[in-house]
Amino acid sequence: MRFLRTLLFPLVALTSLALARSSTGDTVLVLLEPSLKKENFSIFFGDLEKKGYKLTFRSPKDTTPEIIKDDVAQFAHVVVFAPETKTFAGDITPQTLVSLLSKKTNLLLALSPKQTPLSSLAAEFTLILPPPGTPLISHFPKRDTPATVVPVEPPRAHHIISDGLAPVWFSGVPQALGNSPMLVPLLQAPPQAFASDADSDSGADALVEAAEKSGEGLWAGSSLSLVTGFQALSNARATWVGGIEIFSDEYINKEISKGVKSGNRQFVKDVAAWTFQEANVLRIDTVEHHRVNETLPRETYTINNQVTYTAYISQYDPELDLWEPYSGINDLQLEFTMLDPHIRTSLPPVAGEPGKYSVSFRVPDRHGVFKFNVDYKRKGWSYLSSTTVVPIVPPRHDEYPRFLSAAWPYYAGAFSTSAAFLLFVALWLAGDEREPKKGKGSKAE
């Protein structure tokens, strides 16, 4: 297998440098509202098509192609570039978009300062949007673009966004994040930025009053997120982007400073790669369990047995379209549960065997129906979960300790009885009658 891969990789690399496939499918439906032109996003869509995605374009008010037909999702991914659309066709409602997530379809949604059905859907994902009409503005750094077009430093040392990117041009709404752990912030606002509808200095008093209002007050600072990912329990990913211009050709080609292009192109490529299940995608291939000195699993295990549990985990490699064994998880945990976890122990990777995680432990001395439970959730990575039910029985009558030292007197007694019986039978059957000896004290007379 490795030999084939060393042959295959240069061939694949020669054919297409940027071929990167999604692990869940290539079909993408792009809902592009009529006021936006496809040509203005040609670089973004072109990059997606070069990677191998098949894009289908549709206006939000058209009725075909449907996103869900006969309760089956028709596309692997849906891009909703309809930030100012107030009415959608019948098959696009907040409920159908959420049901797409449970059907493992990924979503990429763009917002705008206008109030639309999408803004109320964002609240369901614990994203708190500012009042309508208040986009993000920043007076820092001094630049020739208007205050609503903000250069944002991309995050450093982030496991989704590439390192070393130039600042990214952004314009749109910031989102305040709820504390749901399923949210994955991908681009935080600069600390000097805030949401405001003003276009002159006279709006200063309104800002102070907004902050003194109880409730959300003022949307400001680096705790705001501009591009937020959300990973649902079904492992489908939904990314909310505060403004659609971040994908546009104009922003991709705009220079951050003299001669330095913006980081928009690579940034939106990374965002799309994460959203469309190319990057950071894990799965459990198989799990095994057996007694320590055996290789095959058993129907039941006995209390106090030493049992080994093994999980094989792979990561999706988008360039080769393969699932490769992955040993990089060092905080995986196994729970041995009957109603409550009786044992929770770490499941470390086995050195020398990629993708294999194994642990041996002693089964508790309670019998019952237990399950091996692996439940791994980390921000930005696919959720791993596996449950294997196994009954634990008490020892059979002949599995208890035998030949105890406390029983020696009993062994001696039993053997004595057998030996004495055999001796008596031999004496009685084989012995001879003898005349009593004429000796002292005999009653011979």
Next chain:
Amino acid sequence: MVGPLSWLLASLAVLAVQASVLTLQSPRLTVSSSDAAQLRSEPLSLAHKVTPPVELRATDTLKLTFQIVDEDGKGVQPHQTFVRFYDEVTGEEGIQPVKVTAGGKAKLELNMARPPSSLPPSGKDPIKVSLYLGSFKHDPAQYELFDLFVPPSQPPAQHADEVFFHPRPEIFHTFRPEQKVPPKFVSAVFTLLLAAPWVVLLGLLAHIGPQVPYLFSSGIFPFIATLGAFEGLLVWYWVDLHLGQVLLYGAILSIPTAIAGKRALAAVGERRLGKSSPK
């Protein structure tokens, strides 16, 4: 005439915009306690942070006053006058807008008895306080003012599911202690005690001196042997066999035992009859 003049005016305007920088005039920091006693009062420097860091107790009040002026010395009210509280270690941040009058006079009051909601949750680490001035007409300016120590607060509320996103504490099962076995010496003593009747038996037998002349005769020996085999089967059952197996083997073995037993009894009977019938 209009052409070059407008060009001149435009360039002057551009120069004017480029040169409009905001600065702070007479920035002052005051820390006073709950009984209005001034603990600390000093002017702030814009070039470097104030040392030592400002420490506020639970009843102190921090007052920050300054005036924002442009390069002509005229007071301005910029669009954005924000004070940022930032804890570098936890990453918590809070933004507080400062009330500025039309003449540029600004005052921020931080009363620890009723802390503002913009003060982020903090622990023992200092909160970095900075000031941001942003305006549509003037260039932006930001200043690092001072480090602030406040009494530690409650940590921010966590989502119920947050626990599942981190390694959880390990759980170990407490096993029942191993069953205790009495000391082997005691078992040995009692085994020896069990040997005592054998001593008596063997001694008495030696005294009697029995003889077994017919032991290896063809009538008696098979029966003794099959009885021995039965004892052997029982020992084998004790060590290894299951009930079903021992019952099967025992049933098979009982047939020769019964035959041999009948022959043995017949032999003994014949012996007795042979003896008693006078010849």
